[in-house]
Amino acid sequence: MKGPSERQDGAAWLLVSPALILIGVFFVLPVIAGFLLSLTDFDIYAIGDPRVMRVVGLGNYTQIVTDADFWIAFKNTMIYVVLGCPLSVGASLGAALLVNAQRLRAKGLFRVVFFAPVVTTLVAVAIVWRYLYHPKFGLLNWSLAHLGLPTVDWLGDPHWAMPAIILLAVWKNFGYNMLIFVAGLQSVPQELYEAAELDGAGAWQRFRYITLPGLKPAMVFVTVMTVLGNFQLFGEPYVMTQGGPLRSTVSLVMLMYEQGFRWWRMGRAAAIAFVLFALMLGATLLQIRAQRERSS
Amino acid sequence: MRRLPGGGPAGLRAGVALAAVALVLLSCARASAPVRLRFWAMGREGEVVTDLVRDFERENPGIRVEVQQIPWSAAHEKLLTAYVGASMPDVFQLGNTWVSEFAALRSLAPLDRPLTASSELAAPSFFPGIWATNQIDGVLYGIPWYVDTRVLFYRRDLLERAGVHAMPTTWDAWRAAMVALCRNQGPGHYAIFLPTNEWPQPMILGLQAGAKMLVEDDTRADFESPEFRRAFHFYIGLFRDGLAPPVSNNQIANMYQEFARGGFSMVITGPWNIGEFRRRLPPELAGAWSTAPLPGPDGPGLSMAGGSSLAIVRETRHPAESWKLVEFLSRPEQQIRFYHLSGDLPARTEAWHDTSFTHDPLTLAFGDQLQRTAPWPKVPEWEEISIRLQDQVERAVRGTTSPDSALAALDRDVDRMLEKRRWLRAHGRLTAAAAVAGAR
Numbered sequence: 063m064k065g066p067s068e069r070q071d072g073a074a075w076l077l078v079s080p081a082l083i084l085i086g087v088f089f090v091l092p093v094i095a096g097f098l099l100s101l102t103d104f105d106i107y108a109i110g111d112p113r114v115m116r117v118v119g120l121g122n123y124t125q126i127v128t129d130a131d132f133w134i135a136f137k138n139t140m141i142y143v144v145l146g147c148p149l150s151v152g153a154s155l156g157a158a159l160l161v162n163a164q165r166l167r168a169k170g171l172f173r174v175v176f177f178a179p180v181v182t183t184l185v186a187v188a189i190v191w192r193y194l195y196h197p198k199f200g201l202l203n204w205s206l207a208h209l210g211l212p213t214v215d216w217l218g219d220p221h222w223a224m225p226a227i228i229l230l231a232v233w234k235n236f237g238y239n240m241l242i243f244v245a246g247l248q249s250v251p252q253e254l255y256e257a258a259e260l261d262g263a264g265a266w267q268r269f270r271y272i273t274l275p276g277l278k279p280a281m282v283f284v285t286v287m288t289v290l291g292n293f294q295l296f297g298e299p300y301v302m303t304q305g306g307p308l309r310s311t312v313s314l315v316m317l318m319y320e321q322g323f324r325w326w327r328m329g330r331a332a333a334i335a336f337v338l339f340a341l342m343l344g345a346t347l348l349q350i351r352a353q354r355e356r357s358s
Numbered sequence: 359m360r361r362l363p364g365g366g367p368a369g370l371r372a373g374v375a376l377a378a379v380a381l382v383l384l385s386c387a388r389a390s391a392p393v394r395l396r397f398w399a400m401g402r403e404g405e406v407v408t409d410l411v412r413d414f415e416r417e418n419p420g421i422r423v424e425v426q427q428i429p430w431s432a433a434h435e436k437l438l439t440a441y442v443g444a445s446m447p448d449v450f451q452l453g454n455t456w457v458s459e460f461a462a463l464r465s466l467a468p469l470d471r472p473l474t475a476s477s478e479l480a481a482p483s484f485f486p487g488i489w490a491t492n493q494i495d496g497v498l499y500g501i502p503w504y505v506d507t508r509v510l511f512y513r514r515d516l517l518e519r520a521g522v523h524a525m526p527t528t529w530d531a532w533r534a535a536m537v538a539l540c541r542n543q544g545p546g547h548y549a550i551f552l553p554t555n556e557w558p559q560p561m562i563l564g565l566q567a568g569a570k571m572l573v574e575d576d577t578r579a580d581f582e583s584p585e586f587r588r589a590f591h592f593y594i595g596l597f598r599d600g601l602a603p604p605v606s607n608n609q610i611a612n613m614y615q616e617f618a619r620g621g622f623s624m625v626i627t628g629p630w631n632i633g634e635f636r637r638r639l640p641p642e643l644a645g646a647w648s649t650a651p652l653p654g655p656d657g658p659g660l661s662m663a664g665g666s667s668l669a670i671v672r673e674t675r676h677p678a679e680s681w682k683l684v685e686f687l688s689r690p691e692q693q694i695r696f697y698h699l700s701g702d703l704p705a706r707t708e709a710w711h712d713t714s715f716t717h718d719p720l721t722l723a724f725g726d727q728l729q730r731t732a733p734w735p736k737v738p739e740w741e742e743i744s745i746r747l748q749d750q751v752e753r754a755v756r757g758t759t760s761p762d763s764a765l766a767a768l769d770r771d772v773d774r775m776l777e778k779r780r781w782l783r784a785h786g787r788l789t790a791a792a793a794v795a796g797a798r
Contacts, residue, residue, distance in 0.1 A: 106738045107778060109442065110463035114787055125774075218606065306555065307606065308752060323435060325742045 100332035122333035134309050135317040143292045146228045154236040158243030177237035188301040191230050220310040231298050239284045246280030293342045314338050392422045393679050396447035401430040406699035414686045421679050441465050448680045452669040454491045459738040466499040467670040478685045483706050487663035487731030500667030501684050502705030506628050507661045509723045513623040515646040525650035532653040536601040548603045550624040554755050555606035557748040559626050563589035565732045566659040572735040577779045579772035581765045597755045604755045614638040629703050632720050649723035663731035739775050746771050
């Protein structure tokens with residue numbers, strides 16, 4: 063006999079089935095296909111004649127980890143994640159505190175200004191920043207020279223190209239996280255600040271013991287999303303440096319793009335995608351565990 | 359169910375008759391409707407070719423040509439996705455670097471048969487080096503449309519001031535001229551600009567020295583051969599001795615300004631820069647610069663055979679009409695018109711007898727150079743190989759590795775890229791595509 067809960071189950075499945083089918087067809091299936099692809103050497107020759115495709119098992123993966131180019135891209139991506147994430151989170155938190163400050167007027171204006179880079183097309187931004195970074199006529203080097211500091215060949219020097227990309231990316235993306243922090247700040251009850259002030263807490267103590275704990279959910283969300291986003295670095299180096307100079311700005315996604323859509327080694331590119339997925343999964347699990355340990 | 363008026367056997371018969379009439383009418387219409395050819399061309403060529411195509415249509419009232427212009431930056435991907443999606447045009451402009459790739463994909467119609475039947479076209483009227491880039495394993499896949507090669511652009515005034523009165527033709531004399539230039543100009547000035555992020559220059563020197571670069575049916579790298587090593591050491595030496603600045607294209611603000619300032623006095627570049635130099639250099643420098651064919655190791659040297667060809671898609675439904683369009687665009691008078699519209703140099707030698715070329719000393723150097731061009735290895739992997747070559751040149755120039763270990767690394771990396779070709783060769787599949795093509 064069918065109980066009411068069973069009938070409800072059926073109805074629930076029916077209702078979610080459109081979504082499940084869509085996810086299955088457009089997400090799960092391509093992922094499975096991508097994984098199978100990563101076990102083959104599907105390439106330009108195979109596009110012309112599928113019979114010359116070989117199943118290579120984990121061959122692509124062993125090729126990747128023994129390829130010096132992969133480790134260069136890995137190192138660059140890690141530098142970007144490790145340096146870029148704290149900077150990005152710090153900048154967006156700072157901006158959120160500023161635009162949320164009691165004394166600030168025209169809050170809306172500042173929010174729009176800080177958010178503007180997020181919605182601006184990367185290519186347009188890149189053109190402007192290439193001018194800023196220009197070794198001879200750029201605003202940055204002009205300011206450095208006026209301060210009596212040595213100038214930097216921002217995009218031409220292999221040591222400075224990645225920091226230049228990080229600076230651009232932080233500026234471009236901090237607005238989004240800022241909005242999330244602003245929302246978080248507004249959910250912190252005002253009474254807590256008033257009570258703390260009555261108890262004689264200073265600005266730093268109020269920030270440390272009220273604002274930060276209050277922002278915890280927003281902080282977890284922002285750090286996890288920023289780390290995930292930063293692992294997928296592509297657009298900034300693609301339009302600014304094309305991975306140069308001396309491969310110093312090639313990221314893992316860019317390496318995947320090159321392998322897949324420039325050299326048409328689809329199998330290899332798919333394998334890079336899964337290596338990147340494993341890295342991101344690992345990083346996210348680590349973060350979640352760290353958050354849990356801190357709270358317990 | 360309500361019966362429709364005119365139903366039943368009589369109505370059916372009438373319907374059939376009507377349908378038959380309609381069919382006859384339709385097929386008549388099809389017979390008189392023009393054949394629609396789809397033609398894809400890139401960048402500037404795509405813009406100007408529409409003018410030429412109008413005349414072709416006037417000559418052939420039965421054929422309509424739809425030109426689609428594709429930006430160069432998206433062309434390669436667009437062609438490949440069109441191939442995968444079976445939506446290729448009938449005729450398209452094919453960059454010389456891509457011939458081997460699209461031949462490997464079996465997307466190009468072999469052209470040997472229409473060529474032998476043609477009254478308008480024959481191999482001897484094209485520059486041989488350029489013609490060779492369109493042949494893969496002995497099968498012809500494209501008709502050269504315009505040519506692109508690299509020559510020296512140089513400051514004649516500065517060279518003369520340094521005591522060099524004619525552009526040298528050998529490497530040793532060329533180098534001596536550069537040394538003289540630098541000595542004459544003083545610090546802050548270089549003799550030649552060789553961007554560290556470009557591969558054609560070192561590759562051309564390799565071709566000049568007789569290097570094959572790839573051997574054994576292009577399945578093995580051979581950059582450590584004595585020939586390539588000689589060229590590579592000569593090239594890196596220009597940077598080591600301060601004759602060329604170790605900078606990339608992105609690092610130099612404006613090449614034309616630097617050339618005008620005398621920051622460097624020579625640059626190896628292509629025909630499009632004749633117009634750019636004329637336009638961008640200050641007018642007082644008009645007679646101060648010139649072009650010259652490239653020097654070689656022991657006399658006038660080779661240059662690369664670049665440019666674009668016209669290719670016909672294998673699956674086209676209108677092979678005869680497509681060939682007609684290719685023939686039309688290859689006519690000497692159309693090639694001259696095309697040159698005036700686009701600045702692209704004609705691939706047909708007859709066109710070079712026109713006064714636009716014989717009276718222009720700047721393009722004459724190109725005409726001379728085009729007698730001595732060679733193709734680079736014709737493999738689909740070349741684009742990736744060229745990037746590796748560029749990387750290793752940059753490393754050696756910046757001194758992060760020695761020239762010899764850069765070449766060893768290059769051979770190792772390129773050998774890895776060619777693994778699939780070795781497998782195809784071992785299984786007799788490497789020339790299978792060519793055999794299939796030849797049989798058709």
